[in-house]
Amino acid sequence: MNDGKLGRLEKVDLRTAWKDEGQHFTPWLAQEENLQLLGDTLGRPLELMKQEKEVGPFRADILCKDRSDDTWVLIENQLERTDHSHLGQILTYAAGLEAVTVVWIAKRFTEEHRAALDWLNEHTDEQISFLGLEVELWRIGDSPIAPKFNIVAKPNDWAREVRAGAERAGMTEHRRMQLEFWTAFRDHMAENSEMRGSTPRPRHWMNFVAGRSGFSFDTIATLWDTETKSENPHVRVELYISGQDAKTYFAQLEKDKTAIEREVGQPLSWYSSENVQSCRVYVKKQASILDTEEWPKMREWLRKNLEIFNKVFGPRVRALDVGKT
Numbered sequence: 001m002n003d004g005k006l007g008r009l010e011k012v013d014l015r016t017a018w019k020d021e022g023q024h025f026t027p028w029l030a031q032e033e034n035l036q037l038l039g040d041t042l043g044r045p046l047e048l049m050k051q052e053k054e055v056g057p058f059r060a061d062i063l064c065k066d067r068s069d070d071t072w073v074l075i076e077n078q079l080e081r082t083d084h085s086h087l088g089q090i091l092t093y094a095a096g097l098e099a100v101t102v103v104w105i106a107k108r109f110t111e112e113h114r115a116a117l118d119w120l121n122e123h124t125d126e127q128i129s130f131l132g133l134e135v136e137l138w139r140i141g142d143s144p145i146a147p148k149f150n151i152v153a154k155p156n157d158w159a160r161e162v163r164a165g166a167e168r169a170g171m172t173e174h175r176r177m178q179l180e181f182w183t184a185f186r187d188h189m190a191e192n193s194e195m196r197g198s199t200p201r202p203r204h205w206m207n208f209v210a211g212r213s214g215f216s217f218d219t220i221a222t223l224w225d226t227e228t229k230s231e232n233p234h235v236r237v238e239l240y241i242s243g244q245d246a247k248t249y250f251a252q253l254e255k256d257k258t259a260i261e262r263e264v265g266q267p268l269s270w271y272s273s274e275n276v277q278s279c280r281v282y283v284k285k286q287a288s289i290l291d292t293e294e295w296p297k298m299r300e301w302l303r304k305n306l307e308i309f310n311k312v313f314g315p316r317v318r319a320l321d322v323g324k325t
Contacts, residue, residue, distance in 0.1 A: 073101045
């Protein structure tokens, strides 16, 4: 036990860590662990798609995907106070892409620019969201500098929740059951795991980021087997691979099949159809989402295997190289 003395938080100038927005801050933010920090602040799982994304005559600093609904998230950075030039750029980004979230990060927001984002959120289509975040650096004594994001402008979540409630009222019984199952699973993961998934939806799956574009860890509770085209109630955890290089990446992973299955602790199903570009590696268990008494066991089975997949496949996925044969 210490002598009762406590450290004092000290605010650090942003330029101490990042001399330049484009050369230092943007590459730092694009790193997986830092995007996760930003995603945790926003409450959205972010997956990097591209740095310096062209949108009209401008280049957005970072383009991400929101893995909860596969919509675009554009990020524009400033290490100084907000200005009109960047406000014009984020408007261009919103006009250039559909169903987009625009995130404007700056050292400090002026009241005028904060009010402008509030006005945009109130008067634009609900598929477009504008968020303003101030970034800070802090440390205690000689400790490493720690970043912190503060949301200063965001959409009216209450109004959107009202609309979401209206949509839920029109769901079928099965859809309501799916939403209830995944909402409970999200809460189960929040209490028992560091992994965070997509927003619960009335559908048969929930996505988790795998640390690389074109890959995701998916948890599934379904009554239907898409491979056999037959009724087969089960839960499943899978590594899902998509994109033009999916077959190449799948083949590279399959070469390590013996070691992977040994680390996972059980045989896996390796699925790559000639008629479908995407590929999957999965493990499944017979169970029905209609049996609500079994939900606690289903949630725990999904969590356990999801964490194993993340541990075993995560490093391998990030190390894959399309140039290898």
